[in-house]
Amino acid sequence: DAKTTQPTSMDCAEGRAANLPCNHSTISGNEYVYWYRQIHSQGPQYIIHGLKNNETNEMASLIITEDRKSSTLILPHATLRDTAVYYCIVRVQGAQKLVFGQGTRLTINP
Amino acid sequence: GAVVSQHPSWVICKSGTSVKIECRSLDFQATTMFWYRQFPKQSLMLMATSNEGSKATYEQGVEKDKFLINHASLTLSTLTVTSAHPEDSSFYICSARDLDRVNTEAFFGQGTRLTVV
Numbered sequence: 447d448a449k450t451t452q453p454t455s456m457d458c459a460e461g462r463a464a465n466l467p468c469n470h471s472t473i474s475g476n477e478y479v480y481w482y483r484q485i486h487s488q489g490p491q492y493i494i495h496g497l498k499n500n501e502t503n504e505m506a507s508l509i510i511t512e513d514r515k516s517s518t519l520i521l522p523h524a525t526l527r528d529t530a531v532y533y534c535i536v537r538v539q540g541a542q543k544l545v546f547g548q549g550t551r552l553t554i555n556p
Numbered sequence: 557g558a559v560v561s562q563h564p565s566w567v568i569c570k571s572g573t574s575v576k577i578e579c580r581s582l583d584f585q586a587t588t589m590f591w592y593r594q595f596p597k598q599s600l601m602l603m604a605t606s607n608e609g610s611k612a613t614y615e616q617g618v619e620k621d622k623f624l625i626n627h628a629s630l631t632l633s634t635l636t637v638t639s640a641h642p643e644d645s646s647f648y649i650c651s652a653r654d655l656d657r658v659n660t661e662a663f664f665g666q667g668t669r670l671t672v673v
Binding site for chain 2: 480484
């Protein structure tokens, strides 16, 4: 699976949009971009995934660049409960295991 | 969404004893489950892939005789930490994917915090 690079930490004000970047310059054509988050002392929670088109669900939006070498997870109206570590993972869809990098520690400030 | 449940949520045990952690998929079947370990302020590290009806596949550096994995049914995998020592204290997390929903996301249990004293 391709490796990803994320900032170690980010801060965002409550109510504002949180934009979390991820670089995956070695991504191959059949690899998807997945985002998970982990709130302190809990198991990871799935957020969203995509291949090349932008995706949106009730939690977030995923913007993938045209060359697919990077992506951005957008939490449109961040709340204090969005404080967590966010992991960007690329893998072949259908492949079994998920390999986690260091992720981005996002802190939402009141 | 699919639910994966771990038991216990936390456990304290004496050094030298063994501890069993259960991972159940509550509303779907999973031929494959995964076990992760997470130390404080670190990311999740994949330990092993648990395969129903066959031997688990361990990641490099993980002792298979230390971390015994049993996946006897499509809804249950267990991880037994044998002869636990303080350095085994960690947060253990399992995950599973729905057998009938190919190409879907993995679901994670809530984790088990093991403290060896």
